[in-house]
Amino acid sequence: MNAVRFEQVTQRFGTLTALSDLDLELPAGQLSALLGPNGAGKTTAIELMLGLSAPVSGSVQVLGGDPRDAATRSHVGAMLQDFTAPLGLNVRELLSLYAALYPAPMPVARALELSGLGAQAAQRASGLSGGQKRRLSFALAVVGRPRLLLLDEPTVAMDIQSRAAFWQGIADLRSEGCTVLLTTHLLEEVDRAADRVVVLSRGRLVADGTPYSVRQQVGLSRVRFTSSLSDAQLRALPGAESLELGSRQQATFRTRQPEVLVRAALGAAPDLAHLEVTQASLEDAFLSLTGDAAVSA
């Protein structure tokens, strides 16, 4: 079963087309990452899934129903970018209040544990630090025991410990069958944790698959070596799509023709050393897909 289904969805704000004929299916039980540069349409897609807006054309289904129906919404949890903790209530009180809105919530203690906020349970929500507020927003998103969890840039402002606690919480929820969709600009986390990557650019789908298959689809390799070649000589090597110059004469290329580049580099630089050829990272693939790759120093 699909947890989310978009068919030919278009969304506009005035003359701006934020999503254009988007077809998207997110199978239940998976952790999917919705990626794209600023303004690609990620938040717009999440708002449609939450029933906060309706598309100009096309249809959006969530958990087999209309996202605007209360019955559907009671099974969806969300952590959005703008969260303001209400004044007055402490963390436990706020979670209890939210839990009461759902038909089958989890115990508040469990939400505190999943979000790593146990030590702050009696603290006023409005007095939490930025990272703790993100954790609280996560706890509020999960306390209703959602079948679908939508997280818009959940790890922004989280420190390393908070992030580790967050990913552990996600793993626990997934083992209980929760479907998760998140947006993030931290692609290393996605590469590690996501079953599925959906890349949007200017409101259109440009890639969809496992992190590995998206990297394969782009077909970029990363070639790195040290040598005494000058900047100009490095830039003149054939097949390079981008070049980064590091310290100690280290050059890192992205290329679709690693053999061509390496052969030319070996011919030009007898002192070439520390040669590494690897599949490019998800971030490299993302930059290539969204048109931001450039030969840069």
Ligand SMILES: Nc1ncnc2c1ncn2[C@@H]1O[C@H](COP(=O)(O)OP(=O)(O)OP(=O)(O)O)[C@@H](O)[C@H]1O
């Ligand atoms: N309520 C709105 N009114 C007018 N334009 C909007 C509105 N919401 C979004 N947009 C525009 O729609 C486009 C898509 O925005 P959206 O917030 O979905 O992007 P995003 O991928 O989430 O970006 P970011 O990574 O910056 O959060 C942008 O050009 C944005 O300016």
